[in-house]
Amino acid sequence: MENKKIKIGLLPRLIIAIILGVIIGNIAKSANLPIIIQLGATFNSIFGNFLGFAIPLIIIGFVVPGIADLGEGAGKTLALTALAAYVSTIIAGSFAFAVDKTIFPSFLKVGSIVLDNAANAEETMLSGLFTIEMPAIMGVMSALLISFIMGLGISVTKNQPLKDVFHGFQDIIVKLVTNIIIPLLPFHVYGIFANMTYAGTVMEIMSVFIKVFAIIIVMHILIIVFQYFVAGTLAKKNPFKLIKNMLPAYFTAIGTQSSAATIPVTIESTKKNGVSDMIAEFVCPLCATIHLSGSTITLTSCAIAIMMLNGWEISFIKMFPFILMLGVTMVAAPGVPGGAVMAALGILESMLGFNEAMLALMIALYIAQDSFGTACNVTGDGAIAVFMDAITGKKNKAPVTESTK
DSSP states (O other), X not given: OOOOOOOOOHHHHHHHHHHHHHHHHHHHHHTTOHHHHHHHHHHHHHHHHHHHHHHHHHHHHHHHHHHHHTTSSOHHHHHHHHHHHHHHHHHHHHHHHHHHHHHGGGTOOTTOOOOSOOTTGGGTSOOOSOOOOOOOSSOHHHHHHHHHHHHHHHHHHTOHHHHHHHHHHHHHHHHHIIIIIHHHHHHHHHHHHHHHHHHTOHXXXXXXXXXXXXXXXXXXXXXXXXXXXXXXXXXXXXXXXXXXXXXXXXHHHHHHOOTTTTHHHHHHXXXXXXXXXXXXXHHHHHHHHHOOHHHHHHHHHHHHHHHHHTTOOOOHHHHHHHHHHHHHHXXXXXXXXXXXXXXXXXXXXXXXXXXXXXXXXXXXXXXHXXXXXXXXXXXXXXXXXXXXXXXXXXXXXXXXXXXXX
């Protein structure tokens, strides 16, 4: 009789890690055994340094092929789709900033938790027993600049051999992320939550982020309605009927946590909205890669919440350049659980000044609601398809049909 291996998904593993971190943190605190927490902090320090080393490689591995691949496709339609997806992403991020800035201070105690490297950090979080330095081969901004230059250069020159090299490098980085970073992430999250529990700050973080998640999901729904209102107005179609037809794609994405895996359902749902076969089959797969409005809302909101908890100043002047860059880096997000946040680590560090503990918390928070962010992304892809169908004039004669699913 074969022994079937039970596979536990990343989200359940993260939840288990958080629960264990809280339990062990409380035991260590009541028994006055800081060594237990320091062992976890030692792993966190080493893993954090490795993550810092890997971030420039992740940027190059994802961004160069992502931009180079945009050179393939139907010229004007490709450019218009990419522009529409980018504008949609920027609107989503700006909307999230406005809502977060207005609502978060009502339930979030500014400066209540210290996760940065300020002078009083040691008063709240225990440090590791030792660390191993792993200097990155280049800075994050250098990696971004090299990626943009190489990606655009390959796209313009159509240098296939060089493109193949970077796709091969991307395969290596995907293996690094999926086989090393992601599997070790629950241990990293365990160490952080054990340390925060020992410091007495974990319950505040948990209670805060339950409210943050609720606000994020509401924003996802509102941005979907906005996207379909714009697309429906332009296409002279009822936006709520359009949304109803996209529900199979929405709920499929909640289950798969992958825009790519949902593409067949997204295309089928989009065609029910009267979009031509050519536009649906071109726009939906492309937008599965480049249009991540839901992920942008989540990343912006979680980043603002962490910054507020640390007592950092939040301003539109500081956040808008981050949102603009987020729209670009989302193009490079890999199709793995938490892919969007992995692609965003570089700009979180370079533009907002996040350290390893804050980056790890961002990863955990993002993955905790990855299903809903992905569902918002793919539903928005359908709106882009309706929009593109209307402005290119390549309309399907078939009217909007009622979804049978």
